[in-house]
Amino acid sequence: MNHDIPVADLGPAGEIMAHAVDACVHCGFCLPACPTYALLGEEMDSPRGRIFLMKEVLEGELPLADAAPFIDRCLGCQGCVTACPSGVPYGELLTTFRATTEQKRERPALQRAVRAGLLTALPSPKLFRAGAYLGQVAKPFKSVLPRALQAPLDLLPGRVPAKFDMPTFVPAQGKRRARVAFLAGCAQQVLAPNFNAATLRVLARNGVDVVIPEGQGCCGAAALHTGARGQALSMGRTNLAAFPTDVDAVVTNAAGCGSGLKEYPLLFKGEREEEQAISFASRVKDVSVFLAELGLEPMLPLAKPVRVAYHDACHLAHAQKVKAQPRSILKAVPGLDLVEVPEGDLCCGSAGTYNIEQPELAGRLGERKARNVLSTNAAILASGNIGCHTQIETHLRRLGSPMRVMHTLEVLDLAYRGELS
Amino acid sequence: MIAERLRSALGARKVLTGKAERMTYRHDAIQIGALPMAVVLPEDTADVVTTVKLCRDANVPIVGRGAASGLSGGAAPARESVVVAFTRMTKLDLFPERREAWAQPGVVTATVSERAKPFGLVYPPDPASWRTSTIGGNLAENAGGPMCFKKGVTGDYVKEIEFVDASGAVHRAARDAFDLAGLLIGSEGTLGLITGARLRLDTPPAFTRTLMAHFAEVGQAAQAVSRAIASGAVPAKLEFMDRACLGAVEGYLGIGLPVHAGAALLIDTDGDDEETVTEELELARAACEAEGGTVRVAANAAEAEDLWRARRAISPSLGRIRPHRMNEDIVVPRSALAEVVREIEELGREAGLVVAQFGHIGDGNLHPNILYDPKKESSDAVHALAHEIALVAVRHGGVLSGEHGIGSMKRDFMTDAVDAVTMDVLWRVKRTLDPRGQLNPDKLLPEVSA
Ligand SMILES: Cc1cc2nc3c(=O)[nH]c(=O)nc-3n(C[C@H](O)[C@H](O)[C@H](O)COP(=O)(O)OP(=O)(O)OC[C@H]3O[C@@H](n4cnc5c(N)ncnc54)[C@H](O)[C@@H]3O)c2cc1C
Ligand code: SF4
Ligand code: SF4
Numbered sequence: 007m008n009h010d011i012p013v014a015d016l017g018p019a020g021e022i023m024a025h026a027v028d029a030c031v032h033c034g035f036c037l038p039a040c041p042t043y044a045l046l047g048e049e050m051d052s053p054r055g056r057i058f059l060m061k062e063v064l065e066g067e068l069p070l071a072d073a074a075p076f077i078d079r080c081l082g083c084q085g086c087v088t089a090c091p092s093g094v095p096y097g098e099l100l101t102t103f104r105a106t107t108e109q110k111r112e113r114p115a116l117q118r119a120v121r122a123g124l125l126t127a128l129p130s131p132k133l134f135r136a137g138a139y140l141g142q143v144a145k146p147f148k149s150v151l152p153r154a155l156q157a158p159l160d161l162l163p164g165r166v167p168a169k170f171d172m173p174t175f176v177p178a179q180g181k182r183r184a185r186v187a188f189l190a191g192c193a194q195q196v197l198a199p200n201f202n203a204a205t206l207r208v209l210a211r212n213g214v215d216v217v218i219p220e221g222q223g224c225c226g227a228a229a230l231h232t233g234a235r236g237q238a239l240s241m242g243r244t245n246l247a248a249f250p251t252d253v254d255a256v257v258t259n260a261a262g263c264g265s266g267l268k269e270y271p272l273l274f275k276g277e278r279e280e281e282q283a284i285s286f287a288s289r290v291k292d293v294s295v296f297l298a299e300l301g302l303e304p305m306l307p308l309a310k311p312v313r314v315a316y317h318d319a320c321h322l323a324h325a326q327k328v329k330a331q332p333r334s335i336l337k338a339v340p341g342l343d344l345v346e347v348p349e350g351d352l353c354c355g356s357a358g359t360y361n362i363e364q365p366e367l368a369g370r371l372g373e374r375k376a377r378n379v380l381s382t383n384a385a386i387l388a389s390g391n392i393g394c395h396t397q398i399e400t401h402l403r404r405l406g407s408p409m410r411v412m413h414t415l416e417v418l419d420l421a422y423r424g425e426l427s
Numbered sequence: 428m429i430a431e432r433l434r435s436a437l438g439a440r441k442v443l444t445g446k447a448e449r450m451t452y453r454h455d456a457i458q459i460g461a462l463p464m465a466v467v468l469p470e471d472t473a474d475v476v477t478t479v480k481l482c483r484d485a486n487v488p489i490v491g492r493g494a495a496s497g498l499s500g501g502a503a504p505a506r507e508s509v510v511v512a513f514t515r516m517t518k519l520d521l522f523p524e525r526r527e528a529w530a531q532p533g534v535v536t537a538t539v540s541e542r543a544k545p546f547g548l549v550y551p552p553d554p555a556s557w558r559t560s561t562i563g564g565n566l567a568e569n570a571g572g573p574m575c576f577k578k579g580v581t582g583d584y585v586k587e588i589e590f591v592d593a594s595g596a597v598h599r600a601a602r603d604a605f606d607l608a609g610l611l612i613g614s615e616g617t618l619g620l621i622t623g624a625r626l627r628l629d630t631p632p633a634f635t636r637t638l639m640a641h642f643a644e645v646g647q648a649a650q651a652v653s654r655a656i657a658s659g660a661v662p663a664k665l666e667f668m669d670r671a672c673l674g675a676v677e678g679y680l681g682i683g684l685p686v687h688a689g690a691a692l693l694i695d696t697d698g699d700d701e702e703t704v705t706e707e708l709e710l711a712r713a714a715c716e717a718e719g720g721t722v723r724v725a726a727n728a729a730e731a732e733d734l735w736r737a738r739r740a741i742s743p744s745l746g747r748i749r750p751h752r753m754n755e756d757i758v759v760p761r762s763a764l765a766e767v768v769r770e771i772e773e774l775g776r777e778a779g780l781v782v783a784q785f786g787h788i789g790d791g792n793l794h795p796n797i798l799y800d801p802k803k804e805s806s807d808a809v810h811a812l813a814h815e816i817a818l819v820a821v822r823h824g825g826v827l828s829g830e831h832g833i834g835s836m837k838r839d840f841m842t843d844a845v846d847a848v849t850m851d852v853l854w855r856v857k858r859t860l861d862p863r864g865q866l867n868p869d870k871l872l873p874e875v876s877a
Contacts (some may be wrong), residue, residue, distance in 0.1 A: 007750065008459070008750070008751065008801055028750045029746055029747070029750060030746070031456065031743055031745070031746035031750070031752070032454055032455070032456050032495075033456045033496060033556070033559075033742065033743040033746075034456060034494050034495060034496040034556070034559040034560075035556075035558070035559055035740075035743050037494060037559050038535070038558050038559060047468075047514045047515055047517075048443075048448075048468070048514075049448075049451040049452055049495075049512070050443075050447060050448050050451045052451075054451075055451035058450060058451050058454075059447055059450065059451065062447075062450055067450075068446060068447055068450065072445065072446055072447040073447050076447065090743070091676075091679045091740040091742075091743035091744040091746075092679075092743045092744060092745075092746030092747060093678065093679060093744075093746070093747050094746075
């Protein structure tokens with residue numbers, strides 16, 4: 007798209023955004039891939055429309071406040087990126103746009119406070135755990151709380167699961183085949199400690215030495231995507247320093263964190279650590295990719311076939327282009343019958359803090375996803391992201407379904423232990 | 428103010444008046460036009476009638492809009508107008524026993540076949556934009572697609588339409604004398620707003636085979652087409668793409684296309700008798716090999732779908748080469764294809780601009796796209812080259828638009844292609860249905876000096 011974005015004034019961020027706008031030929035191929043367009047049917051709530059609006063704001067033709075409602079409704083799911091034949095890096099455009107415009111935003115005080123609270127609590131398992139307990143206590147009083155506080159409560163489990171203390175090293179069982187460093191994740195540790203426990207067991211079982219560096223922190227994705235670039239940068243620096251370079255891969259089991267780490271080259275563009283960030287990001291792998299490449303140790307066949315549906319988390323399928331590997335490791339379980347979810351490419355509506363900022367749309371997407379999942383008649387839904395997990399489970403329960411929702415690695419872990427049924 | 432009047436008549440939900448909203452309704456896939464005064468999102472025919480009447484009284488032009496995937500500037504307002512976007516009129520009723528469907532204009536094209544599939548039926552017109560574009564837009568442009576070589580274009584599947592004229596009157600027109608429906612099909616929103624269509628459905632062929640052949644040089648590919656058809660093959664689809672297209676699509680999909688070839692053909696044969704389908708594919712293979720081509724037959728449906736996905740991605744993938752393009756849509760006699768393709772390639776070289784060519788070559792339909800960067804290359808040079816290309820088509824006995832329409836993009840070239848007497852008839856038809864010139868002004872028909 008033709009533009010007059012003042013690239014020189016905006017620096018590296020300007021270049022990133024101008025390049026993305028340039029590449030868009032407004033063909034509309036992305037429209038059917040966009041969840042908000044599917045719900046609202048309006049151009050402003052489509053990828054093409056948002057690119058247009060961001061361009062107009064950057065050119066000074068449109069006040070930021072006019073464009074903001076439509077940019078805010080974007081889930082950042084990157085379904086449009088997969089669909090775009092012209093190669094528009096929409097995710098980079100959106101992230102950079104949010105980061106460069108956040109300080110110019112006017113927000114109501116309570117909203118600001120909730121955002122700030124979340125940005126402090128999410129990256130810190132300790133604070134998040136404390137918050138989750140608080141939430142557990144507050145849940146019964148939900149209806150009398152202000153709206154801005156109700157939505158975050160919906161995200162929290164009725165009971166906070168018992169804590170799992172992360173070791174700093176897990177040795178390979180049998181012949182050592184590889185050595186990796188592991189990112190522990192933040193909120194996930196509190197909400198679903200078994201994701202990590204299961205992942206570590208499966209890695210060890212497959213002859214992998216796992217180092218869990220102590221100095222590591224949050225990947226910074228939540229901060230970067232809500233426009234807090236400074237905070238994201240300092241988190242990134244912590245991780246660049248903490249992770250060893252003498253490992254075969256940096257492994258993650260949370261799709262959002264994985265893409266967060268892979269975005270370091272974008273985050274550090276123009277910074278001193280740019281080179282280091284590029285090399286670090288090239289070593290980051292989702293655990294499903296790592297295991298698919300390594301080749302799984304065999305498992306005993308299941309006593310009777312189990313039907314498992316796989317849900318593509320946006321941050322795996324669209325942001326990291328990882329679709330085949332999780333399916334291939336699930337199919338490696340003899341007797342596991344893998345089925346696809348209709349409208350599989352459409353976001354479930356979880357998308358980081360979207361549930362809190364756009365509860366109405368998030369709810370409609372969550373219900374649509376849950377209905378599609380139910381139509382598969384599977385016994386288990388597997389996925390590789392804590393956000394999707396919570397969202398889909400919530401909506402399945404609302405529809406009265408007892409279907410089990412698990413991390414892909416939990417399914418494998420059960421299979422190795424002969425307990426999958 | 429027209430915006431306020433529309434709002435109070437239709438309700439706020441159906442009328443967009445904010446600047447941000449109006450801004451996003453300025454363009455189609457090729458052109459960026461004037462900022463609309465308001466955007467109406469009608470939900471039924473009555474909403475359209477109300478809108479047209481209010482605009483008529485206020486003397487405000489109206490531009491119809493589907494998904495804005497058009498490639499000739501059709502849906503981009505040439506001046507301040509009210510844009511009527513049909514994306515919420517998505518009702519689709521199927522009548523399988525009659526092999527028919529009634530579609531509102533906002534129904535996305537691919538949906539018709541998807542919904543008809545359980546009844547063992549398909550809707551054959553298949554523009555590459557079928558997942559995005561709407562039935563209304565397809566009708567207004569008389570859209571074609573790879574399938575049109577054997578099965579025909581949108582117009583061949585329309586039995587009746589409903590439209591609202593410039594005075595706000597609703598008409599139902601079938602295909603009898605006069606073929607008023609035929610008049611509206613391809614009229615690019617300049618004669619009336621289409622609010623519904625009765626579509627003909629078909630049964631899908633039982634068997635389909637697919638091959639791709641690549642050639643060192645574009646002319647060979649064109650000759651292979653003539654040879655295949657002369658030898659008696661009636662391919663279901665027969666598509667062509669040159670080197671630039673192959674490279675751009677491979678950059679998007681990465682499925683191992685022959686990026687170093689000068690050109691490639693993509694051919695489907697289909698039918699209910701497997702033997703005939705295979706025989707026809709063999710005829711096509713022999714013709715390609717005789718012209719020096721390398722042939723690869725798709726082993727299964729998934730491989731064939733990959734190749735067709737590649738074909739559908741050509742046009743937007745070209746954005747990877749240069750951000751801007753002028754897109755031609757000429758049709759020439761098949762016998763002249765090889766020469767035309769070579770001449771156009773040569774013109775591009777002389778002008779120092781990238782020209783990418785692809786199209787439904789079985790019909791002689793070619794899409795030469797001039798790719799450019801407006802910051803580095805002059806738009807005058809681009810326009811001059813586009814005109815030269817149009818003249819190549821006319822010189823070889825061809826026409827200016829196969830399926831993308833004239834819009835604002837090729838309006839100036841109309842006088843090269845249409846004689847003065849015919850032009851006068853076109854204008855008289857236009858004035859009859861739209862006396863005040865309010866429907867999509869400055870499109871399709873060039874101003875004639877009185
Ligand atoms: C990647 C790509 C590939 C394409 N491939 C093909 C192809 O293979 N074959 C082909 O023919 N075209 C193709 N096109 C062009 C385009 O998709 C078609 O012209 C399509 O029919 C436009 O439909 P739309 O809904 O997007 O209409 P728009 O672009 O929104 O409108 C097109 C014209 O129709 C008018 N219009 C829209 N709705 C109505 C209505 N209800 N009543 C009256 N007038 C109306 C508009 O005013 C405008 O003049 C392609 C476009 C792209 C971007
Ligand atoms: S598909 Fe890509 S090029 Fe086309 S409109 Fe969407 S973002 Fe732009
Ligand atoms: S990221 Fe998702 S929600 Fe946002 S524009 Fe793209 S497809 Fe739509």
